[in-house]
Amino acid sequence: KQEVTQIPAALSVPEGENLVLNCSFTDSAIYNLQWFRQDPGKGLTSLLLIQSSQREQTSGRLNASLDKSSGRSTLYIAASQPGDSATYLCAVKNNQGGKLIFGQGTELSVKP
Amino acid sequence: SQTIHQWPATLVQPVGSPLSLECTVEGTSNPNLYWYRQAAGRGLQLLFYSVGIGQISSEVPQNLSASRPQDRQFILSSKKLLLSDSGFYLCAWSRLNTGELFFGEGSRLTVL
Numbered sequence: 001k002q003e004v005t006q007i008p009a010a011l012s013v014p015e016g017e018n019l020v021l022n023c024s025f026t027d028s029a030i031y032n033l034q035w036f037r038q039d040p041g042k043g044l045t046s047l048l049l050i051q052s053s054q055r056e057q058t059s060g061r062l063n064a065s066l067d068k069s070s071g072r073s074t075l076y077i078a079a080s081q082p083g084d085s086a087t088y089l090c091a092v093k094n095n096q097g098g099k100l101i102f103g104q105g106t107e108l109s110v111k112p
Numbered sequence: 113s114q115t116i117h118q119w120p121a122t123l124v125q126p127v128g129s130p131l132s133l134e135c136t137v138e139g140t141s142n143p144n145l146y147w148y149r150q151a152a153g154r155g156l157q158l159l160f161y162s163v164g165i166g167q168i169s170s171e172v173p174q175n176l177s178a179s180r181p182q183d184r185q186f187i188l189s190s191k192k193l194l195l196s197d198s199g200f201y202l203c204a205w206s207r208l209n210t211g212e213l214f215f216g217e218g219s220r221l222t223v224l
Contacts, residue, residue, distance in 0.1 A: 032211050043118075043202055043215040051210070089156070093211055099171070100213055102156040 002027045004092050006103035013080055014111050021075040021106050023090035028068045031093045034100070035064050035075050038087045047088075048075070080110045114139035118203045118216035125223055131176075131190040133219050135203030138184065143205040145186040146213070147178055150200040159201075162186060198223045 003026045013019050023033070032051045036044040048057045048064040050073065056065040063076040073090055087107045091100040115138045125131060137143050147159040158171045160178035168178050175194050179187045186203055203216040 034213060036215075041200075041218075041220070043217045044204075046212060046214055049210060049212045091156075091213070099158050099161065104155060 002030075002092060002094055002101045004090060004101050004103040006088075006090060006106050008106060009104065010107040010109070012109040012111060015080060015082060017080050017110075018076070018078050019080055019108075021077070021088050021090075021108070023073040023075070023103055025071045025073075025092045025101075027094060028071050029094060030068060031095050031098065033064075033066055033073050034091050034093075035062075035073075036089045036091065038089060038105070040086075044089065077108075080108075082110050082112050084108060085110050114205070114214065116203060116205055116214060116216040118201075118219055120219060121217065123219060123221045125193050125221065127195055127223055128192045131188070131193050131197070131221070133188040133201055133203075133221075135186040135188075135216055136184055137186075137205045140184070140205070140207075142183060142208070144208065145180065146204040146206070147186065147188050148202040148204060148215075150202060150218075156202070160188070193221075193223045195223050197221065 005024045007022055030052050034049045035047040037047050038044045050057050050066045061078040066073045087105045089105040091102045093100050118135045144163050146161045149157050149159055162168050162180045165180055176190050201219045204213050206213045
């Protein structure tokens with residue numbers, strides 16, 4: 001059974017710092033991995049999607065990596081800003097017809 | 113471009129009353145559609161998913177049901193709400209070729 005873990009549950013950093021959010025999964029036979037952002041009381045916004053054949057994806061200041069063999073993904077945020085404050089969730093899909101398994105999320109606070 | 117709409121955004125209902133949450137997707141055809149519930153503490157639980165009109169799969173036994181009367185419309189219903197049905201309900205659709213998931217803005221249900 002696939003399990004997805006995100007550590008830490010909460011993180012507070014000063015503005016301008018580069019930071020890494022971690023996501024680990026127990027079954028390496030995944031179809032894809034997706035990172036989301038959620039603002040309080042809002043829906044989830046897709047940030048990056050990494051297919052199982054890919055090692056990383058980049059969008060602006062965000063870079064997500066995937067290491068299937070070790071069951072890990074990281075989301076790197078460069079030059080963090082207060083507007084980056086949100087909860088970040090990763091989710092794993094085991095196969096093309098499988099459902100997405102979500103981690104519990106990391107609540108990020110970027111202090112001005 | 114594709115968009116997803118969910119309504120109502122907020123709902124306060126008495127115990128035992130019926131429920132209907134609606135979700136529509138624009139800009140794509142034959143999407144896979146999903147209903148998730150997010151309880152306090154950020155955990156996301158898949159409730160229902162649909163791969164086509166009239167085709168509904170239920171992930172967990174519960175007081176809720178789902179229907180897909182049209183290709184891009186997904187409805188979450190209950191005949192009699194329970195206190196435990198309170199939560200944040202999210203509709204989502206996925207791209208068939210990549211599996212990327214996109215969420216609506218959510219509907220917050222409070223059962224009193």
